[in-house]
Amino acid sequence: MTYDVDGNDTCESCGTVQDERSRALGSALLTLVGVGYLAALALGYVLFRGRPFVGGFSAVIAIALGRTLQTHVRLPVVTRRSSEPHTG
Numbered sequence: 001m002t003y004d005v006d007g008n009d010t011c012e013s014c015g016t017v018q019d020e021r022s023r024a025l026g027s028a029l030l031t032l033v034g035v036g037y038l039a040a041l042a043l044g045y046v047l048f049r050g051r052p053f054v055g056g057f058s059a060v061i062a063i064a065l066g067r068t069l070q071t072h073v074r075l076p077v078v079t080r081r082s083s084e085p086h087t088g
């Protein structure tokens with residue numbers, strides 16, 4: 001039992017797979033939020049003709065998008081359990 005995935009004991013190979021999946025999903029979410037922010041920014045400029053609040057408006061949309069994605073796409077919580085000293 002070298003990994004803990006969402007509180008369950010998991011073997012090395014399954015844990016590694018889950019860990020990679022978690023990282024990939026996490027970076028995909030960040031990318032989506034970034035894209036959403038830019039889209040909101042572009043839309044805001046078109047709709048509101050570049051008024052100063054457009055930046056804040058886009059940030060709020062990006063944060064809301066991030067929260068929505070995190071609730072719907074559940075990231076597995078992967079923790080390495082090994083007590084052996086490990087560098088990297």
Ligand SMILES: [Zn+2]
Nearest residue numbers: 010011013014
């Ligand atoms: Zn396994």
